[in-house]
Amino acid sequence: MTATTTGSRILAALAEVRDPELDEPITTLGFVASAVVTEDGAAEVHLRLPTYFCAPNFAYLMVADAYDQVAALGYRTHVVLDDHFASEAINEGVAARAGFVKSFDGEAVDELDSLRADFLRKAVLAGTDAVCRPLAGFPLATMTLGDVPASPALSRLKRRRRDLGLPCTDDTPLLIDPKTGAAVGADEVPLHLRKARLTRTSLDANTGICRGMLRHRYDTDGQGEVAL
Numbered sequence: 001m002t003a004t005t006t007g008s009r010i011l012a013a014l015a016e017v018r019d020p021e022l023d024e025p026i027t028t029l030g031f032v033a034s035a036v037v038t039e040d041g042a043a044e045v046h047l048r049l050p051t052y053f054c055a056p057n058f059a060y061l062m063v064a065d066a067y068d069q070v071a072a073l074g075y076r077t078h079v080v081l082d083d084h085f086a087s088e089a090i091n092e093g094v095a096a097r098a099g100f101v102k103s104f105d106g107e108a109v110d111e112l113d114s115l116r117a118d119f120l121r122k123a124v125l126a127g128t129d130a131v132c133r134p135l136a137g138f139p140l141a142t143m144t145l146g147d148v149p150a151s152p153a154l155s156r157l158k159r160r161r162r163d164l165g166l167p168c169t170d171d172t173p174l175l176i177d178p179k180t181g182a183a184v185g186a187d188e189v190p191l192h193l194r195k196a197r198l199t200r201t202s203l204d205a206n207t208g209i210c211r212g213m214l215r216h217r218y219d220t221d222g223q224g225e226v227a228l
Contacts (some may be wrong), residue, residue: 010035010043013069020061020116022207023123023160029207030214031062033082043075048082049214056086060103061112063094120164121178126200128175132193140193141186146170188221 014035015027026032026047033046045066046190049059063081071077079094081087086104093103101108130153132140148154161168166181175192176183184192214220 007035007037009073010037010045010070010075013073014045014066016069017062017065019210020058020119022203022210023119023126024207026062026066028203029210030218030220035216038077041076043073044072045070045077045079046082047079048214048218049084050210050217052085054084055107056104057089057112057115058086058101059084060090060093060100060210061088061116067094069120073188119162120160122199122203123160124157124164124166124178125152125196126203127160129193129196129200131157132174132196140175141189143174144171145174148174 007175011032015025017026018024019026019029019031022029031047031049033048035043035045035054037221038044043180047063059081063079067077067079070079079091081090084090093099096103100112101110131148131151135143135148142226145154145158158168161176161178164178166176166178167173175189177184177192199206
């Protein structure tokens with residue numbers, strides 16, 4: 001297997017890791033500084049973030065997820081977060097599989113499952129807007145997932161619903177409450193769609209801000225430059 005092939009496999013694995021707040025792959029965001037296989041056969045990944053003070057809980061999730069995705073390929077794995085105020089705690093904690101609380105002993109009181117779920121719910125709302133906006137004029141309150149034409153936006157929405165354990169078959173309602181999984185009533189549709197649009201707009205704006213800060217910090221184009 002060539003170095004290019006192994007590097008591509010690692011990048012494909014890292015593409016499954018998403019910024020939890022932005023719901024975008026760390027590869028396309030430019031957060032992967034390098035991904036290589038060393039001479040002794042280990043996978044070594046370096047990550048970078050837009051600012052030195054990015055929230056450590058968000059950073060931990062991305063480093064831990066990157067480790068899990070690459071290690072699942074069978075490599076001895078080293079994932080290193082560079083240029084971050086909590087790099088040492090995060091890198092050591094992820095390498096030891098210690099969890100967030102032990103990694104930040106005396107500072108963190110909970111693991112990050114609830115935080116991840118909160119962001120997944122936002123991703124479901126944003127995905128709902130992406131799917132429903134082209135369907136203006138259709139009876140959204142009575143539509144099911146199976147009524148919606150196939151598209152990348154629909155696939156992404158379904159994936160986020162599955163990630164949350166929400167109903168996701170062709171006969172389940174298109175519009176559901178991401179907290180409960182209950183169908184959105186006809187009289188609740190306008191408010192639900194406004195929330196979905198606002199959530200998507202916010203995510204898009206924050207993504208643009210993060211790209212700009214990364215570009216300024218590292219003098220890159222912010223579009224996922226990766227050294228292999």
